[in-house]
Amino acid sequence: MPVTYGGGVRSVEEAVSVIKSGAEKIIVKSLLPDLEMIRKIVADLGSSAVAAAIDYRRSGSWIEVAAFGQRFLGHEFNEMLRQLESAGIGEFILTDMDREGTCNGLDTEIISFADRLVTPVLIQGGAGSFKDFDEANTLGFDGVVFSSLFCLTNGSHEMVAGLPKVIVSDPKRFACLKESEDDES
Numbered sequence: 001m002p003v004t005y006g007g008g009v010r011s012v013e014e015a016v017s018v019i020k021s022g023a024e025k026i027i028v029k030s031l032l033p034d035l036e037m038i039r040k041i042v043a044d045l046g047s048s049a050v051a052a053a054i055d056y057r058r059s060g061s062w063i064e065v066a067a068f069g070q071r072f073l074g075h076e077f078n079e080m081l082r083q084l085e086s087a088g089i090g091e092f093i094l095t096d097m098d099r100e101g102t103c104n105g106l107d108t109e110i111i112s113f114a115d116r117l118v119t120p121v122l123i124q125g126g127a128g129s130f131k132d133f134d135e136a137n138t139l140g141f142d143g144v145v146f147s148s149l150f151c152l153t154n155g156s157h158e159m160v161a162g163l164p165k166v167i168v169s170d171p172k173r174f175a176c177l178k179e180s181e182d183d184e185s
Contacts, residue, residue, distance in 0.1 A: 002024040002025070003022060003023045003024055003025075004023065004024060004025040004026070004027060004051065005018045005023040005025070005026050005027065006026065006027030006028075006029065006051075006053060007027075008030075009026050009027075009028060009031070009041075010030065010031060010037075011037070012037075012040050012041050012044050015041045015044065015045060015050075016044055016045065019045055019049060024049065025048070025049050025050065025051055025090075025091075026041075026045070026049060026050055026051070027051045027052070027053045027093065028041070028050060028051070028052055028053070028089075029052070029053040029054075029055070029067050030067060032052060032054065032065075032067040032068065032084065033067065033068055035083060035084070035087045038050070038052075038084070038087040038088060038089065039087050039088060042087065042088030042089070042090075043088075046090070047088045047089065047090035048090045049090065050088065050089055050090050050091075051089065051090060051091035051092070051093055052084050052089045052091070052092050052093070053093045053095065054067065054081075054092060054093065054094050054095065055067070055095045055097050056077075056094065056095070056096060056097065056110075057096070057097050057098055058096070058098075058107065058110075059071075061073055061074065063077045063110075063113065065077070065080070066097070068080070074112070074113045075113075077113045077114075078113050078114065078115065078116070081113075081114055081117060082116070082117065085117055085118065085119045089119060090119060090120075091119060091120045091121075091122065091142075092114065092117070092119055092120070092121045092122065093122045093124055093145060094110055094114070094121060094122070094123055094124065095124040095125045095145075096110070096123075096124070096125035096126060097125065098125075099125040099126030100124065100125040100126065101125075101147075101148050102125075102126050102128070102148075103126065103127065103128035103148050104126050104128055105126050105127075105128050105129075105132055106123050106125065106126050106127055106132045106135070106136055106144070107123070107125065107126065108123070108132075108135055108136060108139050108141075110123065111123070111139050111140055111141055120142035120143065121140075121141055121142055122141065122142060122143040122144065122145050123136055123141050123143075123144055123145070124144070124145035124146070127144055127146040127148075132144065
């Protein structure tokens with residue numbers, strides 16, 4: 001099973017070590033403002049092994065990107081994505097921090113700010129029904145990242161569709177999970 005690793009990769013050596021340990025791909029987030037380091041990692045691993053996780057919040061015309069600590073207008077957000085693409089990023093994961101875990105629907109309008117990209121764009125944060133997947137696909141997203149949507153609400157902490165039991169350390173964090181009396185975690 002392919003594994004993508006994210007968290008704390010800050011150098012070429014760390015990125016190579018993660019891939020040598022068996023991961024197929026790494027996710028960079030805190031390195032996003034450092035285009036030169038991203039270029040070095042991509043030079044060693046290739047674009048297909050490097051994804052950029054971009055956590056954002058929208059406020060009117062502004063898009064605030066956590067890793068950059070600044071706000072962008074739509075066209076500026078698009079330019080930032082294009083610069084990351086030019087640095088060799090092989091995949092974007094755009095996460096709406098205000099929708100994450102809510103099951104209230106995806107921010108499908110964000111694709112309009114990611115136009116003209118060749119790099120695959122995945123959306124995360126708020127998937128509440130399978131209609132959200134259809135809409136994201138129709139609008140041109142390359143994938144949807146999800147978790148809460150697939151949790152049962154009966155407190156069993158099992159995934160639907162026969163997927164394996166998952167361990168949830170704090171089920172109260174997830175809007176669609178209820179705590180079970182026999183909770184093992």
